[in-house]
Amino acid sequence: KAASSSLSVAFRSFCIPSGAVSSSRFVSSEPSKPEEVRLAHIERQFDAVPRESRDKKAFLAAIAVFKERRSRQHVEFINSALKYVKEYGVHKELDTYKALLNIFPKGKMIPQNTFQRIMLHYPQQQNCCVKVLDEMEWHGVQPDKEIHDIVVNAFGEWNFATKKIKRMLFWMPKLKYSNKYIDRRHIEGKNLTAAELSGHALKMMSRDPATTLDFIKLSDGPSSSSSDAHLEDDWIVSAQSVQQRRIIAGLQEGTKITVDGPFRVYIMEHAIQYVKMTSPPLEKSFEEFEKHDMIGREDFSDWFSEWTKDRSGRGRSVQEQKDETVLAMAVFSNNDNQSADKWIRHLQKSSPALEKMMVHLRIDKGDEMFNTEKKDDTENVQQAKTSSIDSS
Numbered sequence: 001k002a003a004s005s006s007l008s009v010a011f012r013s014f015c016i017p018s019g020a021v022s023s024s025r026f027v028s029s030e031p032s033k034p035e036e037v038r039l040a041h042i043e044r045q046f047d048a049v050p051r052e053s054r055d056k057k058a059f060l061a062a063i064a065v066f067k068e069r070r071s072r073q074h075v076e077f078i079n080s081a082l083k084y085v086k087e088y089g090v091h092k093e094l095d096t097y098k099a100l101l102n103i104f105p106k107g108k109m110i111p112q113n114t115f116q117r118i119m120l121h122y123p124q125q126q127n128c129c130v131k132v133l134d135e136m137e138w139h140g141v142q143p144d145k146e147i148h149d150i151v152v153n154a155f156g157e158w159n160f161a162t163k164k165i166k167r168m169l170f171w172m173p174k175l176k177y178s179n180k181y182i183d184r185r186h187i188e189g190k191n192l193t194a195a196e197l198s199g200h201a202l203k204m205m206s207r208d209p210a211t212t213l214d215f216i217k218l219s220d221g222p223s224s225s226s227s228d229a230h231l232e233d234d235w236i237v238s239a240q241s242v243q244q245r246r247i248i249a250g251l252q253e254g255t256k257i258t259v260d261g262p263f264r265v266y267i268m269e270h271a272i273q274y275v276k277m278t279s280p281p282l283e284k285s286f287e288e289f290e291k292h293d294m295i296g297r298e299d300f301s302d303w304f305s306e307w308t309k310d311r312s313g314r315g316r317s318v319q320e321q322k323d324e325t326v327l328a329m330a331v332f333s334n335n336d337n338q339s340a341d342k343w344i345r346h347l348q349k350s351s352p353a354l355e356k357m358m359v360h361l362r363i364d365k366g367d368e369m370f371n372t373e374k375k376d377d378t379e380n381v382q383q384a385k386t387s388s389i390d391s392s
Helices: 002-014 018-026 033-039 056-069 074-082 094-101 114-118 123-138 145-155 160-175 194-205 242-250 337-350 352-356 378-385
Strands: 212-217 235-240 256-267 270-279 325-332 358-363 388-390
Touching: 056 074, 056 094, 074 094, 074 123, 094 123, 094 145, 123 145, 123 160, 145 160, 194 212, 194 235, 194 256, 194 270, 194 325, 212 337, 235 337, 242 325, 242 352, 256 337, 270 337, 325 337, 337 352, 337 358
Parallel strands: 256 358
Antiparallel strands: 212 235, 235 325, 256 270, 270 325, 358 388
């Protein structure tokens, strides 16, 4: 009797009144709005924000809403948030990664015994934390002591994820200025134009300290667009040294010179496409290392002969490589033959010997590096059809 009475009470609690059944026939079958919000995927918190409103404030607000409403699904939310860091423009912000790592609960996932320390305790959470740190390292964001303490409070002092942040704190400050040919202080955190980035790229690649940079503006009038008009003009940034001009002056008449490109080089996260002017190697027998005869190395009878040798011969310069000799480099706003023709005309002012050379253009359009408007110029199009300049 006691069992039957308990079953009857449970049955009454799950029964629906008849009035509710009759009224439900006229209710729409679509779910209500609160249920849509509750059952929505985690990515909807970032995807539902309009693109014009996606910024750091909206990204941190989505993280704050998740921390208030949910106490689980940390891994799913962080993995979804990492997909939108670039769209929100917060992939270079240290506060973004601090907010993501603060989602993990504190103290719960710290190993408490030897077996948990040996094994990977909470593997999904630790792998997710390492993924956040990898994203942070990939974008060159320097960690600090606070982000180290956040990881330690979540996963312990010497855990899998904690070792990752300790290695980052040790190596990233040391490797920050590892490239001695570029000064990050002139680029990092500054809104540089495409021409300024091109100048830094050419300066980094030019090993000769006597290299001079020239900015050539091809279009005189302003652009039709009112915003960023200076970026939409046609321009050329050229790099050439005094030694390269001397090499051009010493070339024989009719020497084949090639303008080839574009090639790609990176200035931090910026991709720059450049072209180069080259000629065949000046020396047919190219020896990178000098050979010394080991036999008779201890014979000092003719030690003074090394000083009496004729040293008036020309030494090999930095521009002379094994396969080619680099004569100049440049970055075009538009990678086409028209810009290459104008660049050659500019170089002929300082190197008149180029007029007697046979110049071949091998310019591919490549990727659209800069948002520039391509202007139709019939005169330049006719010049572009002539892929070689052969004038005596």
